[in-house]
Amino acid sequence: xxxxxxxxxxxxxxxxxxxxxxxxxxxxxxxxxxxxxxxxxxxxxxxxxxxxxxxxxxxxxxxxxxxxxxxxxxxxxxxxxxxxxxxxxxxxxxxxxxxxxxxxxxxxxxxxxxxxxxxxxxxxxxxxxxxxxxxxxxxxxxxxxxxxxxxxxxxxxxxxxxxxxxxxxxxxxxxxxxxxxxxxxxxxxxxxxxxxxxxxxxxxxxxxxxxxxxxxxxxxxxxxxxxxxxxxxxxxxxxxxxxxxxxxxxxxxxxxxxxxxxxxxxxxxxxxxxxxxxxxxxxxxxxxxxxxxxxxxxxxxxxxxxxxxxxxx
Amino acid sequence: xxxxxxxxxxxxxxxxxxxxxxxxxxxxxxxxxxxxxxxxxxxxxxxxxxxxxxxxxxxxxxxxxxxxxxxxxxxxxxxxxxxxxxxxxxxxxxxxxxxxxxxxxxxxxxxxxxxxxx
Numbered sequence: 001x002x003x004x005x006x007x008x009x010x011x012x013x014x015x016x017x018x019x020x021x022x023x024x025x026x027x028x029x030x031x032x033x034x035x036x037x038x039x040x041x042x043x044x045x046x047x048x049x050x051x052x053x054x055x056x057x058x059x060x061x062x063x064x065x066x067x068x069x070x071x072x073x074x075x076x077x078x079x080x081x082x083x084x085x086x087x088x089x090x091x092x093x094x095x096x097x098x099x100x101x102x103x104x105x106x107x108x109x110x111x112x113x114x115x116x117x118x119x120x121x122x123x124x125x126x127x128x129x130x131x132x133x134x135x136x137x138x139x140x141x142x143x144x145x146x147x148x149x150x151x152x153x154x155x156x157x158x159x160x161x162x163x164x165x166x167x168x169x170x171x172x173x174x175x176x177x178x179x180x181x182x183x184x185x186x187x188x189x190x191x192x193x194x195x196x197x198x199x200x201x202x203x204x205x206x207x208x209x210x211x212x213x214x215x216x217x218x219x220x221x222x223x224x225x226x227x228x229x230x231x232x233x234x235x236x237x238x239x240x241x242x243x244x245x246x247x248x249x250x251x252x253x254x255x256x257x258x259x260x261x262x263x264x265x266x267x268x269x270x271x272x273x274x275x276x277x278x279x280x281x282x283x284x285x286x287x288x289x290x291x292x293x294x295x296x297x298x299x300x301x302x303x304x305x306x307x308x309x310x311x312x313x
Numbered sequence: 314x315x316x317x318x319x320x321x322x323x324x325x326x327x328x329x330x331x332x333x334x335x336x337x338x339x340x341x342x343x344x345x346x347x348x349x350x351x352x353x354x355x356x357x358x359x360x361x362x363x364x365x366x367x368x369x370x371x372x373x374x375x376x377x378x379x380x381x382x383x384x385x386x387x388x389x390x391x392x393x394x395x396x397x398x399x400x401x402x403x404x405x406x407x408x409x410x411x412x413x414x415x416x417x418x419x420x421x422x423x424x425x426x427x428x429x430x431x
Binding site: 290 | 322323366369375376377391392409428429
């Protein structure tokens with residue numbers, strides 16, 4: 001088992017920011033592992049603008065925002081980047097096992113930063129009854145299919161929940177020639193930013209139903225339609241307010257949850273880490289609205305890891 | 314006439330109160346930075362958006378190359394731009410910021426790559 005000063009798990013905005021910040025604070029041996037074949041994480045599929053307004057004072061797309069960090073990392077010899085590397089096990093002693101093509105690696109880290117990002121809430125988590133046909137995607141998966149793979153998941157779309165990714169994807173489907181039948185939000189206000197309601201929905205006259213929910217999904221093989229119903233203050237269905245929307249695709253945009261499976265499997269509570277030298281940052285720590293905030297968080301994590309390592313002497 | 318706009322320049326999403334007379338903005342309030350007034354004037358008199366999308370490739374490592382316009386384009390030309398760039402099959406490596414299509418739709422803006430691709 002080899003030993004490293006600092007291991008960072010995740011090569012998205014959090015991991016890249018943390019690695020750079022730790023280096024700048026004096027750490028000279030850093031291993032950054034990323035499961036994808038590129039650095040950048042979810043930024044690579046976020047092709048819209050709105051990134052960097054506070055961090056760089058510039059309006060950048062996700063890939064451009066990532067590019068600034070990637071260039072910096074590539075210029076730092078002390079940061080070793082291991083791509084296609086998937087962390088499978090972590091222990092309380094900060095021992096990490098990860099796999100990469102043809103290899104299984106075991107590493108003991110003096111300090112370790114978890115920058116594993118988040119997962120999307122699924123249909124199962126928001127309890128929509130009905131059939132279980134194909135054609136139901138999380139908003140971020142649809143984003144990956146369109147923007148990375150060049151595949152259009154469907155042609156008539158209903159979006160459940162008004163998270164930012166769902167709003168962004170409403171516009172994205174329109175630009176790709178699909179129809180967006182409606183965005184359905186159970187709460188009284190949008191979950192996503194007001195600017196996204198304006199530039200993604202209103203710009204394209206997409207119906208936005210607040211205080212509504214999808215009551216049922218229908219479809220034998222593929223999604224065929226959904227029932228939508230208005231809800232009252234207690235989020236209960238108002239009888240007689242229901243209507244149907246024909247569609248072949250449903251996107252779920254109901255928010256993110258921190259990805260902390262490695263910690264949980266190690267018996268470490270993600271929200272209350274008491275292991276010296278172990279840090280969590282970015283969306284793995286808490287869900288941020290903006291990548292800029294993730295970068296700020298990562299900066300802090302990198303500094304703290306550096307301070308911890310200095311303390312070890 | 315007075316109307317409210319939500320500024321889309323940054324995530325703060327300021328609510329702008331805009332006083333419009335014969336299709337011209339005469340007064341703006343509610344903005345928390347100078348971008349708000351510019352946005353209000355542009356949104357009322359000549360609404361524009363940065364257009365972002367992807368173009369497909371041939372023989373490159375990425376299937377899709379993310380792109381954007383280097384300047385905002387008229388809002389009512391965005392769908393046309395989306396249609397236009399579907400014709401593109403990029404077959405040469407590009408760097409971030411490199412022009413893919415100059416003078417898109419004759420609008421005086423360039424379509425640029427937003428990611429390196431070999």
